[in-house]
Amino acid sequence: MSLLLRACFRSLAVVSVVGGLLLAAASVQAAELKLAHFTSSKHPMDRLVMTPWSKEVAKRSNGSLTVRIFPGGALGKGPQAQYKRAADGVADITFGLQGYTSSQFPRTLLVELPGLAPDAVAATRMMWKAIGDIQGEYDRTRVVALWTNDKAVIMTRNKAVRTLDDVKGMKIRTPSKLQGDIIKALGATPVSMPVTKMYNALKTGVVDGLMVAPSVIRSFKIGEVAKYYTVGPFANTAFFLAMNRKAYDGLSAEHKKIVDETSGEALSVKAAGIYKKAGAGSLAGEKKSGRGEVITLSDAEDKRFRKALSGVRAATVKALSGKGIDAEKILAAMGG
Secondary structure (H helix, E strand, O other): OOHHHHHHHHHHHHHHHHHHHHHHHHHOOOEEEEEEOOOOOOOHHHHHHHHHHHHHHHHHOOOOEEEEEEOOOOOOOOHHHHHHHHHHOOOOEEEEOHHHHHHHOOOHHHHHOOOOOOOHHHHHHHHHHOHHHHHHHHOOEEEEEEEEOOOOEEEEOOOOOOOHHHHOOOEEEEOOHHHHHHHHHOOOEEEEOOHHHHHHHHHHOOOOEEEEOOOHHHHOOHHHOOOEEEEOOOOOOEEEEEEEHHHHHOOOHHHHHHHHHHOOHHHHHHHHHHHHHHHHHHHHHHHHHOOOEEEEOOHHHHHHHHHHHOOHHHHHHHHHHOOOOOHHHHHHHHOO
């Protein structure tokens, strides 16, 4: 073979390799996803869930896919509209509570029934067992994660809750309609408000108490205004990370695979575990410091509370049945 012919073959080989590399690069174009939430960047869900997830996505994609986090309502004030912001594409991904728009998520919020799960991790796994029954509620988005926080306690400022009678007549903040039903069953009046307004509401007496997970003692500084923390047979609160459907569909196949492999049940269980640890740590911190009193119900009072709450499940199932929702089927799928 002549030297000239060999040189031509070598040139063609180089062109082929370079062309292949250019085609490969073109197939994975750089993309940035905007993730919005309403809490501080110091909140444990930002520091320990969202930020590590964004770093993992960037690492796996060699920087071609990034998740930019906008905390503190930077892409829209008010936690109630978080899901709508994802569905409408105001942000590509949002973090929020289904309970703020309870009518949109009746199937998901069954996980908030009292006594259904012992802790956040168990409740989260229950949701994922029933994902086939509940994912239709997120039809305008793609679920990145679904989880619950640590089990709620009753937090009060002026009056300790040691018995069922102590709760009666109180105004207690609720994060969702179902937990409002729990409060009603205890003889109190539910007051719906977002977590961002709880501090001032308890401080000024707008409410007598809060039904909320103990992780807020630190993350929302509720420990500065609450004095008593009653642990009882209450409920967990559900959360979501939801991604705009068009934003997901617009990703390359490689980027979709990265999102899929780093999200879902594993990310959800991680978030639940962090909430569980944060809640236990917050209560332990109050107890150790003496700033707040952690109250554990006596056996007799625990039974009274459970009896008072025993009808909530049946009433919820009946109400959903009237709307054509087979709640018992979903609960069976959850294993509860």
